[in-house]
Amino acid sequence: MRRIGILKAERLVDLLNWIGFPAVTLYVVCMFIFPWIDGRGEWTHVQDVWNRWQGLNVGMLAFISSITAFNISRFNAEKQREREFLASKAFLPAALSELVSYFKESASVFIAGWELAPGQQPNIVLPILPGEYKVVFGNCIRHAEPEVGEYLSKILVKLQVHDARVRDFINRMHDESDVSPEKHNLISYFYRLGELHALAGKLFDYARNLQEFDSSPLEWEDFRNAYGNLDIWVDEIRIDDQMNLEAFTKRAIDRANTDT
Structure with a gap:
Protein backbone atom coordinates (compact mmCIF):
# COMPACT_ATOMS: atom_id res chain seq x y z
CA MET A 1 0.00 0.00 0.00
CA LEU A 86 -12.35 -13.72 -6.12
CA ALA A 87 -10.46 -14.22 -9.38
CA SER A 88 -7.45 -15.65 -7.52
CA LYS A 89 -9.62 -17.70 -5.18
CA ALA A 90 -11.19 -19.51 -8.16
CA PHE A 91 -7.90 -21.39 -8.65
CA LEU A 92 -7.48 -22.24 -4.96
CA PRO A 93 -9.41 -25.57 -4.96
CA ALA A 94 -7.19 -26.96 -7.74
CA ALA A 95 -4.04 -25.84 -5.91
CA LEU A 96 -5.27 -27.44 -2.69
CA SER A 97 -6.04 -30.68 -4.52
CA GLU A 98 -2.46 -30.73 -5.84
CA LEU A 99 -1.13 -30.27 -2.33
CA VAL A 100 -3.35 -33.04 -0.95
CA SER A 101 -1.92 -35.42 -3.55
CA TYR A 102 1.56 -34.38 -2.48
CA PHE A 103 0.65 -34.94 1.17
CA LYS A 104 -0.50 -38.48 0.36
CA GLU A 105 2.78 -39.22 -1.40
CA SER A 106 4.65 -37.83 1.60
CA ALA A 107 2.59 -40.01 3.94
CA SER A 108 3.55 -43.10 1.94
CA VAL A 109 7.22 -42.17 2.44
CA PHE A 110 6.83 -41.89 6.21
CA ILE A 111 4.76 -45.09 6.36
CA ALA A 112 7.47 -46.93 4.43
CA GLY A 113 10.02 -45.59 6.90
CA TRP A 114 7.88 -46.67 9.85
CA GLU A 115 7.57 -50.21 8.48
CA LEU A 116 11.25 -50.41 7.57
CA ALA A 117 13.30 -52.91 9.55
CA PRO A 118 16.64 -51.72 10.96
CA GLY A 119 19.38 -52.04 8.35
CA GLN A 120 16.92 -52.61 5.53
CA GLN A 121 17.31 -50.48 2.41
CA PRO A 122 14.08 -48.64 1.58
CA ASN A 123 12.35 -48.41 -1.76
CA ILE A 124 11.33 -44.78 -1.40
CA VAL A 125 10.84 -42.16 -4.11
CA LEU A 126 11.01 -38.48 -3.29
CA PRO A 127 7.56 -36.85 -3.73
CA ILE A 128 7.72 -33.78 -5.94
CA LEU A 129 6.23 -30.64 -4.46
CA PRO A 130 3.89 -29.15 -7.11
CA GLY A 131 4.66 -25.67 -8.38
CA GLU A 132 1.26 -24.24 -9.33
CA TYR A 133 0.22 -23.59 -5.75
CA LYS A 134 2.89 -20.89 -5.30
CA VAL A 135 1.32 -18.52 -7.82
CA VAL A 136 -2.21 -19.19 -6.58
CA PHE A 137 -1.31 -18.77 -2.92
CA GLY A 138 0.73 -15.67 -3.71
CA ASN A 139 -2.16 -13.99 -5.54
CA CYS A 140 -4.62 -14.93 -2.83
CA ILE A 141 -2.36 -13.60 -0.07
CA ARG A 142 -1.86 -10.37 -2.01
CA HIS A 143 -5.58 -9.67 -2.36
CA ALA A 144 -7.12 -11.46 0.63
CA GLU A 145 -8.19 -10.00 3.93
CA PRO A 146 -5.40 -10.10 6.55
CA GLU A 147 -6.86 -13.10 8.43
CA VAL A 148 -7.03 -15.21 5.27
CA GLY A 149 -3.60 -14.04 4.12
CA GLU A 150 -2.02 -14.99 7.46
CA TYR A 151 -3.64 -18.44 7.31
CA LEU A 152 -2.31 -19.09 3.80
CA SER A 153 1.13 -17.78 4.78
CA LYS A 154 1.18 -20.20 7.72
CA ILE A 155 0.49 -23.10 5.36
CA LEU A 156 3.28 -21.95 3.04
CA VAL A 157 5.81 -21.79 5.87
CA LYS A 158 4.86 -25.21 7.21
CA LEU A 159 4.89 -26.63 3.69
CA GLN A 160 8.46 -25.51 3.03
CA VAL A 161 9.58 -27.00 6.34
CA HIS A 162 7.81 -30.26 5.52
CA ASP A 163 9.40 -30.49 2.08
CA ALA A 164 12.86 -30.04 3.59
CA ARG A 165 12.01 -32.63 6.25
CA VAL A 166 10.95 -35.22 3.65
CA ARG A 167 14.12 -34.69 1.63
CA ASP A 168 16.31 -35.03 4.70
CA PHE A 169 14.44 -38.14 5.84
CA ILE A 170 14.86 -39.86 2.46
CA ASN A 171 18.57 -39.01 2.37
CA ARG A 172 19.02 -40.58 5.80
CA MET A 173 17.07 -43.66 4.79
CA HIS A 174 19.36 -44.17 1.79
CA ASP A 175 22.44 -43.73 3.95
CA GLU A 176 23.84 -47.22 4.55
CA SER A 177 25.34 -46.11 7.87
CA ASP A 178 21.88 -45.23 9.17
CA VAL A 179 20.36 -48.43 10.57
CA SER A 180 17.40 -46.94 12.47
CA PRO A 181 14.04 -45.86 11.03
CA GLU A 182 13.85 -43.21 13.82
CA LYS A 183 10.29 -43.99 14.87
CA HIS A 184 10.27 -41.33 17.57
CA ASN A 185 10.95 -38.68 14.94
CA LEU A 186 8.48 -40.25 12.55
CA ILE A 187 5.62 -39.74 15.00
CA SER A 188 6.29 -36.00 14.96
CA TYR A 189 6.57 -36.13 11.14
CA PHE A 190 3.18 -37.82 10.91
CA TYR A 191 1.74 -35.17 13.21
CA ARG A 192 3.12 -32.26 11.17
CA LEU A 193 1.89 -33.82 7.94
CA GLY A 194 -1.55 -34.34 9.45
CA GLU A 195 -1.54 -30.71 10.57
CA LEU A 196 -0.80 -29.53 7.04
CA HIS A 197 -3.53 -31.72 5.58
CA ALA A 198 -6.03 -30.51 8.18
CA LEU A 199 -5.18 -26.84 7.57
CA ALA A 200 -5.58 -27.28 3.83
CA GLY A 201 -8.75 -29.30 4.31
CA LYS A 202 -10.43 -26.48 6.22
CA LEU A 203 -9.95 -24.24 3.19
CA PHE A 204 -11.78 -26.37 0.61
CA ASP A 205 -15.36 -25.30 1.39
CA TYR A 206 -14.26 -21.68 1.74
CA ALA A 207 -12.42 -21.81 -1.58
CA ARG A 208 -15.57 -23.21 -3.20
CA ASN A 209 -17.72 -20.47 -1.63
CA LEU A 210 -19.66 -23.05 0.38
CA GLN A 211 -18.96 -21.56 3.80
CA GLU A 212 -17.29 -18.67 5.58
CA PHE A 213 -13.59 -18.67 6.35
CA ASP A 214 -12.77 -20.68 9.45
CA SER A 215 -9.47 -20.09 11.24
CA SER A 216 -10.42 -21.78 14.51
CA PRO A 217 -7.73 -23.97 16.11
CA LEU A 218 -7.47 -27.54 14.88
CA GLU A 219 -9.13 -30.20 17.01
CA TRP A 220 -8.55 -33.93 17.36
CA GLU A 221 -11.36 -34.66 14.91
CA ASP A 222 -9.59 -32.55 12.27
CA PHE A 223 -6.40 -34.56 12.77
CA ARG A 224 -8.25 -37.88 12.87
CA ASN A 225 -9.89 -37.14 9.52
CA ALA A 226 -6.58 -35.97 8.07
CA TYR A 227 -4.78 -39.15 9.16
CA GLY A 228 -7.56 -41.24 7.67
CA ASN A 229 -7.42 -39.41 4.34
CA LEU A 230 -3.65 -39.93 4.27
CA ASP A 231 -4.03 -43.68 4.97
CA ILE A 232 -2.17 -43.24 8.25
CA TRP A 233 -3.68 -45.75 10.66
CA VAL A 234 -3.37 -44.07 14.04
CA ASP A 235 -3.53 -47.33 16.03
CA GLU A 236 -0.49 -48.67 14.16
CA ILE A 237 1.73 -45.62 14.76
CA ARG A 238 2.61 -46.59 18.30
CA ILE A 239 5.71 -47.21 20.39
CA ASP A 240 4.14 -47.31 23.86
CA ASP A 241 1.26 -45.74 25.81
CA GLN A 242 2.95 -42.33 25.93
CA MET A 243 4.72 -42.28 22.60
CA ASN A 244 2.10 -42.92 19.97
CA LEU A 245 0.49 -40.78 17.29
CA GLU A 246 -2.83 -40.20 19.04
CA ALA A 247 -1.30 -39.25 22.39
CA PHE A 248 1.35 -37.09 20.69
CA THR A 249 -1.31 -35.27 18.66
CA LYS A 250 -3.58 -34.62 21.61
CA ARG A 251 -0.69 -33.27 23.67
CA ALA A 252 0.23 -30.94 20.81
CA ILE A 253 -3.40 -29.75 20.54
CA ASP A 254 -3.49 -29.03 24.28
CA ARG A 255 -0.24 -27.04 24.04
CA ALA A 256 -1.56 -25.03 21.09
CA ASN A 257 -4.79 -24.24 22.93
CA THR A 258 -2.84 -23.19 26.02
CA ASP A 259 -0.60 -20.88 23.99
CA THR A 260 -3.59 -19.18 22.38
Whole structure:
Protein backbone atom coordinates (compact mmCIF):
# COMPACT_ATOMS: atom_id res chain seq x y z
CA MET A 1 0.00 0.00 0.00
CA ARG A 2 1.26 3.49 -0.86
CA ARG A 3 2.62 5.72 1.85
CA ILE A 4 2.05 9.45 2.22
CA GLY A 5 4.92 10.74 4.32
CA ILE A 6 5.22 8.33 7.22
CA LEU A 7 1.55 7.27 7.07
CA LYS A 8 -0.02 4.62 4.90
CA ALA A 9 -2.82 5.96 2.73
CA GLU A 10 -5.32 3.75 4.58
CA ARG A 11 -4.24 5.16 7.93
CA LEU A 12 -4.43 8.70 6.59
CA VAL A 13 -8.04 8.21 5.50
CA ASP A 14 -8.91 6.76 8.91
CA LEU A 15 -7.26 9.74 10.59
CA LEU A 16 -9.13 12.20 8.38
CA ASN A 17 -12.43 10.45 9.16
CA TRP A 18 -11.68 10.38 12.88
CA ILE A 19 -10.95 14.11 12.90
CA GLY A 20 -13.24 15.16 10.10
CA PHE A 21 -16.64 13.77 11.08
CA PRO A 22 -16.73 15.45 14.53
CA ALA A 23 -15.39 18.66 12.98
CA VAL A 24 -18.01 18.64 10.22
CA THR A 25 -20.76 17.93 12.76
CA LEU A 26 -19.60 20.86 14.90
CA TYR A 27 -19.40 23.07 11.80
CA VAL A 28 -22.96 22.19 10.73
CA VAL A 29 -24.29 22.97 14.20
CA CYS A 30 -22.41 26.28 14.47
CA MET A 31 -23.04 27.44 10.92
CA PHE A 32 -26.49 26.12 10.01
CA ILE A 33 -28.37 25.64 13.28
CA PHE A 34 -27.07 28.07 15.89
CA PRO A 35 -27.36 31.23 13.66
CA TRP A 36 -31.11 30.62 13.28
CA ILE A 37 -31.49 30.24 17.02
CA ASP A 38 -29.24 33.19 17.82
CA GLY A 39 -31.00 35.44 15.28
CA ARG A 40 -34.46 34.27 16.30
CA GLY A 41 -35.12 33.01 12.80
CA GLU A 42 -34.10 36.20 10.99
CA TRP A 43 -32.68 35.47 7.55
CA THR A 44 -30.56 38.64 7.51
CA HIS A 45 -28.74 37.54 10.68
CA VAL A 46 -27.97 34.12 9.17
CA GLN A 47 -26.66 35.76 5.99
CA ASP A 48 -24.50 38.11 8.03
CA VAL A 49 -22.94 35.17 9.90
CA TRP A 50 -22.24 33.32 6.66
CA ASN A 51 -20.65 36.41 5.09
CA ARG A 52 -18.38 37.00 8.10
CA TRP A 53 -17.24 33.37 8.07
CA GLN A 54 -16.99 33.05 4.30
CA GLY A 55 -13.33 31.94 4.42
CA LEU A 56 -14.14 29.19 6.91
CA ASN A 57 -17.07 28.07 4.78
CA VAL A 58 -14.89 27.73 1.70
CA GLY A 59 -12.26 25.84 3.66
CA MET A 60 -14.80 23.48 5.22
CA LEU A 61 -16.40 22.75 1.86
CA ALA A 62 -12.98 21.87 0.47
CA PHE A 63 -12.27 19.73 3.52
CA ILE A 64 -15.59 17.88 3.18
CA SER A 65 -14.93 17.33 -0.53
CA SER A 66 -11.49 15.89 0.26
CA ILE A 67 -12.85 13.48 2.87
CA THR A 68 -15.59 12.37 0.48
CA ALA A 69 -13.09 11.83 -2.35
CA PHE A 70 -10.74 9.83 -0.11
CA ASN A 71 -13.56 7.60 1.09
CA ILE A 72 -14.86 7.03 -2.43
CA SER A 73 -11.34 6.13 -3.53
CA ARG A 74 -10.94 3.69 -0.64
CA PHE A 75 -14.33 2.14 -1.38
CA ASN A 76 -13.40 1.63 -5.03
CA ALA A 77 -10.01 0.18 -4.06
CA GLU A 78 -11.68 -2.27 -1.65
CA LYS A 79 -14.13 -3.39 -4.32
CA GLN A 80 -11.24 -3.88 -6.76
CA ARG A 81 -9.38 -5.93 -4.14
CA GLU A 82 -12.45 -8.11 -3.61
CA ARG A 83 -12.80 -8.71 -7.36
CA GLU A 84 -9.13 -9.63 -7.70
CA PHE A 85 -9.32 -11.93 -4.69
CA LEU A 86 -12.35 -13.72 -6.12
CA ALA A 87 -10.46 -14.22 -9.38
CA SER A 88 -7.45 -15.65 -7.52
CA LYS A 89 -9.62 -17.70 -5.18
CA ALA A 90 -11.19 -19.51 -8.16
CA PHE A 91 -7.90 -21.39 -8.65
CA LEU A 92 -7.48 -22.24 -4.96
CA PRO A 93 -9.41 -25.57 -4.96
CA ALA A 94 -7.19 -26.96 -7.74
CA ALA A 95 -4.04 -25.84 -5.91
CA LEU A 96 -5.27 -27.44 -2.69
CA SER A 97 -6.04 -30.68 -4.52
CA GLU A 98 -2.46 -30.73 -5.84
CA LEU A 99 -1.13 -30.27 -2.33
CA VAL A 100 -3.35 -33.04 -0.95
CA SER A 101 -1.92 -35.42 -3.55
CA TYR A 102 1.56 -34.38 -2.48
CA PHE A 103 0.65 -34.94 1.17
CA LYS A 104 -0.50 -38.48 0.36
CA GLU A 105 2.78 -39.22 -1.40
CA SER A 106 4.65 -37.83 1.60
CA ALA A 107 2.59 -40.01 3.94
CA SER A 108 3.55 -43.10 1.94
CA VAL A 109 7.22 -42.17 2.44
CA PHE A 110 6.83 -41.89 6.21
CA ILE A 111 4.76 -45.09 6.36
CA ALA A 112 7.47 -46.93 4.43
CA GLY A 113 10.02 -45.59 6.90
CA TRP A 114 7.88 -46.67 9.85
CA GLU A 115 7.57 -50.21 8.48
CA LEU A 116 11.25 -50.41 7.57
CA ALA A 117 13.30 -52.91 9.55
CA PRO A 118 16.64 -51.72 10.96
CA GLY A 119 19.38 -52.04 8.35
CA GLN A 120 16.92 -52.61 5.53
CA GLN A 121 17.31 -50.48 2.41
CA PRO A 122 14.08 -48.64 1.58
CA ASN A 123 12.35 -48.41 -1.76
CA ILE A 124 11.33 -44.78 -1.40
CA VAL A 125 10.84 -42.16 -4.11
CA LEU A 126 11.01 -38.48 -3.29
CA PRO A 127 7.56 -36.85 -3.73
CA ILE A 128 7.72 -33.78 -5.94
CA LEU A 129 6.23 -30.64 -4.46
CA PRO A 130 3.89 -29.15 -7.11
CA GLY A 131 4.66 -25.67 -8.38
CA GLU A 132 1.26 -24.24 -9.33
CA TYR A 133 0.22 -23.59 -5.75
CA LYS A 134 2.89 -20.89 -5.30
CA VAL A 135 1.32 -18.52 -7.82
CA VAL A 136 -2.21 -19.19 -6.58
CA PHE A 137 -1.31 -18.77 -2.92
CA GLY A 138 0.73 -15.67 -3.71
CA ASN A 139 -2.16 -13.99 -5.54
CA CYS A 140 -4.62 -14.93 -2.83
CA ILE A 141 -2.36 -13.60 -0.07
CA ARG A 142 -1.86 -10.37 -2.01
CA HIS A 143 -5.58 -9.67 -2.36
CA ALA A 144 -7.12 -11.46 0.63
CA GLU A 145 -8.19 -10.00 3.93
CA PRO A 146 -5.40 -10.10 6.55
CA GLU A 147 -6.86 -13.10 8.43
CA VAL A 148 -7.03 -15.21 5.27
CA GLY A 149 -3.60 -14.04 4.12
CA GLU A 150 -2.02 -14.99 7.46
CA TYR A 151 -3.64 -18.44 7.31
CA LEU A 152 -2.31 -19.09 3.80
CA SER A 153 1.13 -17.78 4.78
CA LYS A 154 1.18 -20.20 7.72
CA ILE A 155 0.49 -23.10 5.36
CA LEU A 156 3.28 -21.95 3.04
CA VAL A 157 5.81 -21.79 5.87
CA LYS A 158 4.86 -25.21 7.21
CA LEU A 159 4.89 -26.63 3.69
CA GLN A 160 8.46 -25.51 3.03
CA VAL A 161 9.58 -27.00 6.34
CA HIS A 162 7.81 -30.26 5.52
CA ASP A 163 9.40 -30.49 2.08
CA ALA A 164 12.86 -30.04 3.59
CA ARG A 165 12.01 -32.63 6.25
CA VAL A 166 10.95 -35.22 3.65
CA ARG A 167 14.12 -34.69 1.63
CA ASP A 168 16.31 -35.03 4.70
CA PHE A 169 14.44 -38.14 5.84
CA ILE A 170 14.86 -39.86 2.46
CA ASN A 171 18.57 -39.01 2.37
CA ARG A 172 19.02 -40.58 5.80
CA MET A 173 17.07 -43.66 4.79
CA HIS A 174 19.36 -44.17 1.79
CA ASP A 175 22.44 -43.73 3.95
CA GLU A 176 23.84 -47.22 4.55
CA SER A 177 25.34 -46.11 7.87
CA ASP A 178 21.88 -45.23 9.17
CA VAL A 179 20.36 -48.43 10.57
CA SER A 180 17.40 -46.94 12.47
CA PRO A 181 14.04 -45.86 11.03
CA GLU A 182 13.85 -43.21 13.82
CA LYS A 183 10.29 -43.99 14.87
CA HIS A 184 10.27 -41.33 17.57
CA ASN A 185 10.95 -38.68 14.94
CA LEU A 186 8.48 -40.25 12.55
CA ILE A 187 5.62 -39.74 15.00
CA SER A 188 6.29 -36.00 14.96
CA TYR A 189 6.57 -36.13 11.14
CA PHE A 190 3.18 -37.82 10.91
CA TYR A 191 1.74 -35.17 13.21
CA ARG A 192 3.12 -32.26 11.17
CA LEU A 193 1.89 -33.82 7.94
CA GLY A 194 -1.55 -34.34 9.45
CA GLU A 195 -1.54 -30.71 10.57
CA LEU A 196 -0.80 -29.53 7.04
CA HIS A 197 -3.53 -31.72 5.58
CA ALA A 198 -6.03 -30.51 8.18
CA LEU A 199 -5.18 -26.84 7.57
CA ALA A 200 -5.58 -27.28 3.83
CA GLY A 201 -8.75 -29.30 4.31
CA LYS A 202 -10.43 -26.48 6.22
CA LEU A 203 -9.95 -24.24 3.19
CA PHE A 204 -11.78 -26.37 0.61
CA ASP A 205 -15.36 -25.30 1.39
CA TYR A 206 -14.26 -21.68 1.74
CA ALA A 207 -12.42 -21.81 -1.58
CA ARG A 208 -15.57 -23.21 -3.20
CA ASN A 209 -17.72 -20.47 -1.63
CA LEU A 210 -19.66 -23.05 0.38
CA GLN A 211 -18.96 -21.56 3.80
CA GLU A 212 -17.29 -18.67 5.58
CA PHE A 213 -13.59 -18.67 6.35
CA ASP A 214 -12.77 -20.68 9.45
CA SER A 215 -9.47 -20.09 11.24
CA SER A 216 -10.42 -21.78 14.51
CA PRO A 217 -7.73 -23.97 16.11
CA LEU A 218 -7.47 -27.54 14.88
CA GLU A 219 -9.13 -30.20 17.01
CA TRP A 220 -8.55 -33.93 17.36
CA GLU A 221 -11.36 -34.66 14.91
CA ASP A 222 -9.59 -32.55 12.27
CA PHE A 223 -6.40 -34.56 12.77
CA ARG A 224 -8.25 -37.88 12.87
CA ASN A 225 -9.89 -37.14 9.52
CA ALA A 226 -6.58 -35.97 8.07
CA TYR A 227 -4.78 -39.15 9.16
CA GLY A 228 -7.56 -41.24 7.67
CA ASN A 229 -7.42 -39.41 4.34
CA LEU A 230 -3.65 -39.93 4.27
CA ASP A 231 -4.03 -43.68 4.97
CA ILE A 232 -2.17 -43.24 8.25
CA TRP A 233 -3.68 -45.75 10.66
CA VAL A 234 -3.37 -44.07 14.04
CA ASP A 235 -3.53 -47.33 16.03
CA GLU A 236 -0.49 -48.67 14.16
CA ILE A 237 1.73 -45.62 14.76
CA ARG A 238 2.61 -46.59 18.30
CA ILE A 239 5.71 -47.21 20.39
CA ASP A 240 4.14 -47.31 23.86
CA ASP A 241 1.26 -45.74 25.81
CA GLN A 242 2.95 -42.33 25.93
CA MET A 243 4.72 -42.28 22.60
CA ASN A 244 2.10 -42.92 19.97
CA LEU A 245 0.49 -40.78 17.29
CA GLU A 246 -2.83 -40.20 19.04
CA ALA A 247 -1.30 -39.25 22.39
CA PHE A 248 1.35 -37.09 20.69
CA THR A 249 -1.31 -35.27 18.66
CA LYS A 250 -3.58 -34.62 21.61
CA ARG A 251 -0.69 -33.27 23.67
CA ALA A 252 0.23 -30.94 20.81
CA ILE A 253 -3.40 -29.75 20.54
CA ASP A 254 -3.49 -29.03 24.28
CA ARG A 255 -0.24 -27.04 24.04
CA ALA A 256 -1.56 -25.03 21.09
CA ASN A 257 -4.79 -24.24 22.93
CA THR A 258 -2.84 -23.19 26.02
CA ASP A 259 -0.60 -20.88 23.99
CA THR A 260 -3.59 -19.18 22.38
